Amino acid sequence: MANTWGYGAMTNSMNDIQNSKAIIIFGANPAVNHPVGFQHLLKAKERNNAQLIVIDPRFTKTAAKADYYAQIRPGTDIPFMYGMLNIIFKNGWEDKEFIDARVYGMEDIRAEAAKWTPEVVADVTGVSVEKLIQITTVYAKNRPGTLIWAMGLTQHTIGTSNTRMAPILQLALGNMGKAGGGTNILRGHDNVQGATDMGCLSDSLPGYYGLAEGSWKYFAKSWGVDFEYLEKQFKDKSWMSKNGFTLARWWAGVEGVKNDEAIENAGTHLKALVVLGNGITSIAQQAKVKEALDHLDLIVLADPFVNEAAVLTDKKDNVFLLPAATQFETSGLVVATNRSAQWRYKVVEPLYESKPDQEIMFELAKRLGFYDLYVKGMMMEETKDGKLQMIPGKTTFIWPEDACNEIARIVKTIGLTGWTAERVKKHTDNWHMFDELTLEGTGPMKGEYYGLPWPCWTKTHSGSPNLYDTSKPVSMGGMGFRNNFGLEKDGVNLLAEKSVTVIGSKIQGGHAEITKDNIEKVLGITLSEEEKAMMGANWKVDNSNLIVQKCMEAGIAPYGNAKARAIVWNFPDKIPMHREPLHSPRPDLATKYPAYADKANHFRVMTKYISVQSAKDYSKEFPVNLVTGRLVNLNGAGVENRASKYLAALTPEMFISFNPDLGASLGVKDGDMVWVHSPEGTKIKVKAKYSHSVAPNMAFMPFHFAGHFQGEDRTANFPAGTKPFANGESANTVTNYGYDIITQIPETKGGLCRIEKA
């Protein structure tokens, strides 16, 4: 998404969905996973008679509320969407004006879509010609329409292509940059958006600044340390700019794990693992995770509950469990799925001996000797002339307020300047003063949107409720698409056309992102010598924030006003292309739509694609298509909820659900125990649960359980008094190998398995 139009985030909000006239959902199940947010979709049905369309391999509880439902084969969303575009272009239903003015490269999409006739799509996706035409017609005729997705779209080897395809469909229909439209990704955990913004990622510093030397220098300066100091901590400078291992594949870096995939990790294997708030029993390839844990020198697990990695491993020494406080025993800013900030106030002091996460990090930093430099940024400020200084008279910091303000001072790329602790608290304190439909404030909160959804450009900015909306002035959250990919490509203009002027903007049509070099020309202003002296090189690294201020005066977004791009020329597939899952139930289609070439050094480890896919026809031995997902009473790796008697009692056991027809052919009755086998040779023992929600050639498992491994009950490994009230096999012991070519997200939606009576 970020590669299409600038930011990879939900563009509108749950509330704004009330403005939609059509809602199409790919691979998300908000009725179960975001139950309270789902009320806004139901209100859209009431208010606008919004047509709810659900595309999912499983007839979910969301599908039960839908007007139209298509049971799609996992991993074939791209053909489905090209099929929709085929019908849209054939009937001339595309928004030509929008495409001409705001989109680059739609012609290539049109050419690819022409190949995906409804008949071809039906063969690949399993959705009938009639249903595809019906759904496309309803979605195209009811605008604005919003497109919603979650992990069902992303957890594929082609996940990145999927998340580009959905925006392209929305661009073609002109559904972007308006209330009731947008691409509304539903985030999972409560602060996925925030933690991602903060750069808990192996390929970026906070704020998506990346890992280039210039970014490191900006952060070193902003943290008040010498760049050379940081450089010295790394093996050498080159390793500062290289992606690290990911959550999905770190296990491949551990010596002793049986694995033929070469790693490139600064000349060493991984020896220690430090986990803070991460249920790693919910990541794919649990057998490999276990092997890796067993071979580490040191494991540190900080969590309010026992991280079940401690139960999975047979490691006998140097495993540490640290009781972290829950999020109700500390305070701080949390970012909801729609980019909006709320202040999570502390309810009680940490129970037992638990400590808030920051104290654990601070105590380790003290013992590692970098504490003083580590926390220095909380005591710094920008001066009026664009310099940084220690705040006069400040010798200590207040957590988390000073950390919140440090982030606001530094992270400009996504416009966090306005997110001071004081402002965010004021919003939470006054949450009753915001309108349910528009999220606009009233009374003392007038002129601001609830939670100041980023970008929130300045300390007085309103926040931006719907991204890329040119019908609002920039001061009230308006903007075009971001200019992040140059001014032109092969002679074609990448800036928005003349007709795309943000309301109230001094500049007619598109313009470049603002730098010190172009600001005078683009804005038609003359800077004083003093202003030039204080200004940073561009809006992202400008400590004075003068560039942003000048942009606000001119009514423009500092990041430019450009076209969205349908072609991402720096990706392996320049436009989204269908590629079959590595373990496909249709080997004939795997030949026609093959996986990528294997990729060396993908986040430090060789990652296989075609060599796995072409190795054999897995579908003979493993005939059942497998998807995983959530249950309403559990979330993530599940320990938080399984530690509650009441929630655990709702689903006391791990299960696999499949169609009674499949059960009959396997000789398995509802309630029988079964073995589920994977192509990797792993297996789990779970209870069979009949369900008509899955097609006869498919099975569904929740991924929230842990404590059992390949038939073995390992819960005796819990320290006394810490065992959750429900335990079971992790579905991710048998989800198949496969990782996205760009992000390395695992392909857990749509692998293969074999079910046998136990």
Added chain:
Amino acid sequence: MENSTARALATTVGRRSFLKMAAVASVFGATSGFASGNVTRAATEEEVKNPFPGSKMVKTICTACSVGCGIIAEVHNGVWVRQEVAQDHPVSLGGHCCKGADMIDMVRSEVRLKYPMEKVNGQWKRISWDDALTKIATKLADLKKKDGADSVQFLGSAKIGNEQAYYFRKFAAFFGTNNTDHQARI
């Protein structure tokens, strides 16, 4: 432990069932002398209206998913005693799912990890924070010296606040590795 369980359960009695119980108690109190043995007695009107005198209401945010529902937590003498939906929250509008309604029980769960532990020769041993942190830091420093900072993998969280997530990334930067990641990857 028995006592603390009983107390915890007593305080999770919801407002409606509390009212019902109070009503039943007052009927018995008036007609059968049920409460005369000094074991139970009818709740006074004031106790029914305000069972936790002096408690404070804290506005906070649910940790279950990314919708960001409002929670009203009632705290009495430092104990989270009751949880209420936020009727006036602009996104949740008084809604709670079963996970959200259970936040109070998650925090007060008996199976929480209560103190630092170390596995020694296959057995879990209770240790002090100071010992745990010193042992961990010593080992990390040794590894960094011997094998380089890239011998350590950090895994952070999408379930911690922004400031904590930022300081987690900053920690890896100061330690000297980009081997740091979190659940957004999955």
